[in-house]
Amino acid sequence: MFIVSGPELVIAQCKAGIVGSFPALNARPQSLLDEWMHRITEELAAWDRENPDRPSAPFAVNQIVHKSNDRLEADLETCAKWRVPIVITSLGAREELNTAVHGWGGITLHDVIDDRFAHKAVEKGADGLILVTTGAGGHAGRLNPFAFVQEVRDWFDGPVLLSGAIANGGAVLGAQAAGADLAYIGSPFIATVEANADPAYKQGIVEGRADDIVYTNLFTGVHGNYLKQSIVAAGLDPDNLPESDPSKMNFGSGGGAKAWRDIWGSGQGIGAVRAVETVADRVDRLAAEYAAARARLLG
Numbered sequence: 531m532f533i534v535s536g537p538e539l540v541i542a543q544c545k546a547g548i549v550g551s552f553p554a555l556n557a558r559p560q561s562l563l564d565e566w567m568h569r570i571t572e573e574l575a576a577w578d579r580e581n582p583d584r585p586s587a588p589f590a591v592n593q594i595v596h597k598s599n600d601r602l603e604a605d606l607e608t609c610a611k612w613r614v615p616i617v618i619t620s621l622g623a624r625e626e627l628n629t630a631v632h633g634w635g636g637i638t639l640h641d642v643i644d645d646r647f648a649h650k651a652v653e654k655g656a657d658g659l660i661l662v663t664t665g666a667g668g669h670a671g672r673l674n675p676f677a678f679v680q681e682v683r684d685w686f687d688g689p690v691l692l693s694g695a696i697a698n699g700g701a702v703l704g705a706q707a708a709g710a711d712l713a714y715i716g717s718p719f720i721a722t723v724e725a726n727a728d729p730a731y732k733q734g735i736v737e738g739r740a741d742d743i744v745y746t747n748l749f750t751g752v753h754g755n756y757l758k759q760s761i762v763a764a765g766l767d768p769d770n771l772p773e774s775d776p777s778k779m780n781f782g783s784g785g786g787a788k789a790w791r792d793i794w795g796s797g798q799g800i801g802a803v804r805a806v807e808t809v810a811d812r813v814d815r816l817a818a819e820y821a822a823a824r825a826r827l828l829g
C-alpha cells in the first residue's frame with residue numbers, strides 16, 4: 531500500500547507466514563530501495579535460521595507500470611539485484627518486465643479490474659492475476675467479486691488472488707470457495723502497529739464501516755476508495771465531489787503523495803477491524819476465524 535507499507539510491515543507479515551508486499555515507490559529516494567531489500571532479505575534469513583519449523587513467507591514488490599513512473603527501470607534493476615521472489619504489477623502489463631522477472635527466477639502477479647485486462651495480462655506473460663473488485667482499498671475496480679472470479683476461472687487455471695473488502699478468516703475461505711487460490715488483503719493491515727500510518731488514520735480504520743467509504747477519481751485521476759472522515763477533514767463535501775482531470779494522473783517520484791497522506795485510502799471491509807494490533811495477532815486472528823469457518827461448513 532502506497533506510503534503505508536514499509537520494511538517493518540513487510541517483515542512482520544512474512545514472519546507471520548503471509549506474503550508481505552510494498553510498492554517500490556514507497557522507498558524514497560530511489561537509493562533507499564536497495565537498503566530496504568537488504569534489510570528485508572537479512573531479517574527474514576535470520577528468522578528462517580532461528581525458526582526452521584515456522585519459515586517466513588516470500589515477500590513481494592509492487593511496480594506501478596505507468597508512464598509517469600520515472601523510476602521503473604531503476605527500481606527493476608534493484609529488484610533484479612535482490613532477486614525479488616514476487617513482483618506485483620499495477621496499471622500496465624509489459625512483456626519485457628515479465629521476462630526480466632522470470633530471468634531471475636521470480637514470478638509476476640498482475641492487478642486487473644476486468645476480464646479484458648486479465649486476458650491482456652496473461653497474453654503478456656503474467657504468471658498470476660490479482661482480481662481487484664468493488665470495495666477494495668486504493669484504486670478499486672467496479673466488478674462484483676463472484677462475477678469476476680467466475681469469468682476468469684472460465685479460461686485461466688493459474689494463480690488467482692482475490693482483492694476487495696476481505697477482512698476476516700471467513701471471507702478468506704469465501705474467496706477460495708469462489709475459485710480464488712489466495713486472498714489479497716490491504717486495509718486491515720493499516721490498523722496494525724507496524725504500518726506506516728498516522729495514529730488517527732489507524733483509528734479511522736478501526737472506527738470506520740462500509741458506509742464511511744467514498745469512491746471517487748478526484749484525488750489521483752483513477753477511481754479509488756477513501757475514508758469519508760479524511761475527505762471532510764480536508765474541507766471537501768464527500769457527497770458533492772467534482773470529477774477529476776485524468777491528465778493530472780501522476781505516479782512518479784513525488785506525484786500523488788500528498789493526496790494519499792491527507793486523504794486516507796481504505797476498502798469497505800473495515801467493519802471487521804476492531805482494534806489496532808500487531809501483524810502477528812491479526813494473522814493469528816485470521817487463521818483462527820478461517821479454521822472456525824471451515825469447521826462450521828465442513829464439519
Ligand SMILES: Cc1cc2nc3c(=O)[nH]c(=O)nc-3n(C[C@H](O)[C@H](O)[C@H](O)COP(=O)(O)O)c2cc1C
Pocket residue numbers: 531532534553592618619620641662665666667668669693694695696714715716717718794795796797798799
Ligand atoms: C492506502 C492504500 C494504498 C494502496 N496503494 C497501492 C499501491 O500503491 N499499489 C497497488 O498495487 N495497490 C495499492 N493498494 C491496493 C491494495 O494493494 C489492495 O488491492 C487493496 O487494499 C485490497 O482491498 P482491501 O483494502 O479492501 O483489503 C492500496 C490500498 C490502500 C488501502
